[in-house]
Amino acid sequence: MTTVTEPAAAPSVSYGATVHIPVHFDDLDAMGMLHNSRYAVLVERAVSLWWAERGVSFSGGRPTTPDAFNVVREYGITFHRPVLGTGDITIHFWLDTIGTTSAAYGFRVISTDATTVFAEGRRVNVRLNPATMRPEPWTDHARGLAATILRPEA
Template sequence: MTERLPPLPHAAYAWHYETAPRWADSDIYGHVNNVTYLSYFDTAMNIALVEHGALDLSASASAPIGLVVQNGAQFFREITFPASLSVGVRIEAIGRTSLTWGFGLFDLGAGACAARGRIVHVYVDRASRRPTPLTAELRHCAEALFRDPANDTEETS
């Protein structure tokens, strides 16, 4: 993420996952460690995939898997323990073999976007690890979660 992204409102995201920081997520400075934000994004993304029928976690699964080829976050406000959080999830771009995921981390107590993140997944064959076209399930999930970044309006606080 090279450009500076503004905080977005809760409604900019198609799907939401509620979570809370653990005591162990806090660093020596008393706030949730930056790397933990990426963990929140990754967890929300995978739960969204499961709930939309696009990720089979069984041992016999044969569908493509998503490999992270890029990720990052921009921070707007600190989060401290305890807190109630919501991770907003959306798809920002749909490629032939890839999805660009967008995230907003919201501190529900403060009612504000604390961070934005992005993960780019390239979907590959499980055995060969070569890129493969999105399955019908992945495309359906992507279309359900898609929000065009061109339509973004900044959060007003």
């Protein structure tokens, strides 16, 4: 079993981005492990923080840019090892693709020293028009930001 490590510098990755996220006591299940439902929350927080640092977020309940109005269409995760206890973990995420209205992320939940992979998965977001709630194309601004975390072709 692997325990959460203390805060460290973000691990070096060759693509995507990394964000340290704290695991709190109320994120744990009765066995002292990160509850399976909390992985999605921690990934959401990491991705949201990354975009917010680049001006794509919400303020006063309203999107700061049109691209902030998007929803998760698909989410899948595979668990490899339990996260035990509280402390920081790292979310490594990237974009596999960005289409006209959707973006497919890959992610890994890893130790802060990047030596342990706790879980990995995929999520797909779709940008929506707030008036119609129908898919709408990403702006050039979002595409430019997304290009910085696109995974290179294999």
